[in-house]
Amino acid sequence: MNEVKKKTVVLVSGGVDSTTCLAIAQHEGFEAFALSFNYGQRHKAELEAAKRVVKALSARDHLILDLPLDAIGGSALTSGIEVPKDVPLEEMQGRIPVTYVPARNTVFLSLALAWAETLKAADIFIGVNALDYSGYPDCRPEYIESFEKMANLALKECVEGRMRICIHTPLIKMTKAQIVKKGMELGVDFSMTHSCYDPDPVDRACGRCDSCILRRKGFAEAGIADPTLYAP
Amino acid sequence: MNEVKKKTVVLVSGGVDSTTCLAIAQHEGFEAFALSFNYGQRHKAELEAAKRVVKALSARDHLILDLPLDAIGGSALTSGIEVPKDVPLEEMQGRIPVTYVPARNTVFLSLALAWAETLKAADIFIGVNALDYSGYPDCRPEYIESFEKMANLALKECVEGRMRICIHTPLIKMTKAQIVKKGMELGVDFSMTHSCYDPDPVDRACGRCDSCILRRKGFAEAGIADPTLYAP
Numbered sequence: 190m191n192e193v194k195k196k197t198v199v200l201v202s203g204g205v206d207s208t209t210c211l212a213i214a215q216h217e218g219f220e221a222f223a224l225s226f227n228y229g230q231r232h233k234a235e236l237e238a239a240k241r242v243v244k245a246l247s248a249r250d251h252l253i254l255d256l257p258l259d260a261i262g263g264s265a266l267t268s269g270i271e272v273p274k275d276v277p278l279e280e281m282q283g284r285i286p287v288t289y290v291p292a293r294n295t296v297f298l299s300l301a302l303a304w305a306e307t308l309k310a311a312d313i314f315i316g317v318n319a320l321d322y323s324g325y326p327d328c329r330p331e332y333i334e335s336f337e338k339m340a341n342l343a344l345k346e347c348v349e350g351r352m353r354i355c356i357h358t359p360l361i362k363m364t365k366a367q368i369v370k371k372g373m374e375l376g377v378d379f380s381m382t383h384s385c386y387d388p389d390p391v392d393r394a395c396g397r398c399d400s401c402i403l404r405r406k407g408f409a410e411a412g413i414a415d416p417t418l419y420a421p
Numbered sequence: 422m423n424e425v426k427k428k429t430v431v432l433v434s435g436g437v438d439s440t441t442c443l444a445i446a447q448h449e450g451f452e453a454f455a456l457s458f459n460y461g462q463r464h465k466a467e468l469e470a471a472k473r474v475v476k477a478l479s480a481r482d483h484l485i486l487d488l489p490l491d492a493i494g495g496s497a498l499t500s501g502i503e504v505p506k507d508v509p510l511e512e513m514q515g516r517i518p519v520t521y522v523p524a525r526n527t528v529f530l531s532l533a534l535a536w537a538e539t540l541k542a543a544d545i546f547i548g549v550n551a552l553d554y555s556g557y558p559d560c561r562p563e564y565i566e567s568f569e570k571m572a573n574l575a576l577k578e579c580v581e582g583r584m585r586i587c588i589h590t591p592l593i594k595m596t597k598a599q600i601v602k603k604g605m606e607l608g609v610d611f612s613m614t615h616s617c618y619d620p621d622p623v624d625r626a627c628g629r630c631d632s633c634i635l636r637r638k639g640f641a642e643a644g645i646a647d648p649t650l651y652a653p
């Protein structure tokens with residue numbers, strides 16, 4: 190007899206972290222419902238990557254929601270502000286950069302909550318990382334814990350005692366190298382993923398934004414060849 | 422010399438509560454940035470009401486964001502589920518009805534946060550009410566407090582110490598009659614507002630859904646004529 194799998198909503202951007210996170214959720218036995226956002230990001234190439242990885246990993250469903258965060262602005266990723274290049278790692282870890290998108294993970298997790306309640310899925314996976322990351326405040330453990338508490342006061346299913354929301358962050362304390370290794374172990378094909386904030390017109394990665402720098406560092410430290418196509 | 426007013430984001434649905442809430446925010450001296458959502462609600466008439474009241478109260482700006490909550494479903498307001506009619510008040514207060522929209526206030530407040538951070542507005546007003554209401558969990562004080570805590574861990578402006586988010590809920594412990602009286606005191610023209618979940622094709626209120634029942638009760642108890650056009 191087949192065991193009924195527990196459902197989970199997994200946030201999938203199409204990068205290294207969220208793809209590995211999806212693979213982990215499935216490896217842990219969950220039936221994954223992937224959620225992505227078309228939020229006016231300049232690097233729309235990540236949505237094509239998200240579609241590829243969700244298909245390759247055979248998630249149960251993939252919902253891509255339109256979200257006009259560009260109408261709000263406030264970030265280099267959703268407005269005309271330039272994406273910084275060649276920022277040294279030490280500097281990257283000391284300040285929150287202009288690629289920060291106001292309340293992004295809060296907005297994304299809120300919509301994940303809405304879908305999770307509709308699906309009766311108590312579990313949500315998000316590939317946040319607080320080690321090799323850009324210093325975004327909504328990637329830190331204290332933020333995630335606080336969101337989880339709030340969620341359990343917000344939803345009908347929780348307040349009526351039928352569900353307890355759990356936000357899973359399996360990557361939160363891993364280095365990028367460990368994440369790459371974990372993904373490889375689970376059979377992830379990283380050539381399908383996209384990390385760059387500022388790809389060229391044919392979607393080749395710039396190799397110089399914070400996201401490219403962290404990706405390159407991860408593959409280098411893991412001793413694995415980075416399959417990314419970088420612009421010359 | 423003119424004093425510079427503090428900015429606030431006010432959630433405005435176009436009903437009695439959010440309109441009164443907007444008037445209160447302005448009366449307290451804030452410069453109001455109104456935020457509404459086109460979220461696939463069956464009662465789109467409320468968006469026209471929101472535009473009317475925001476204009477009448479001369480808010481500084483009005484942002485209406487498209488939000489595909491109907492792609493998620495799970496509510497009578499965003500799917501084909503029927504809106505209940507003629508539910509007795511005692512029963513209304515004992516259960517969370519099918520008009521509950523999964524995580525709605527969490528999604529709305531998250532986007533309010535994003536806009537507030539971009540505007541450098543530390544204050545957000547929301548007209549939730551936990552007395553004459555439909556029992557929605559995300560209208561209760563404990564939920565709002567928890568959201569506020571989370572918000573202060575989420576935003577760059579907060580984490581870097583330049584801002585502290587405060588979620589104002591001036592109506593939370595008022596009866597509907599008190600809200601109506603307060604609005605009248607502040608010069609609100611309630612004929613501009615819309616409450617009904619299930620208006621007829623020419624946008625007349627049904628008079629029988631929970632929202633209409635609470636509205637009628639409020640005007641009746643306040644001893645003020647309800648200017649709503651009800652379907653015969």
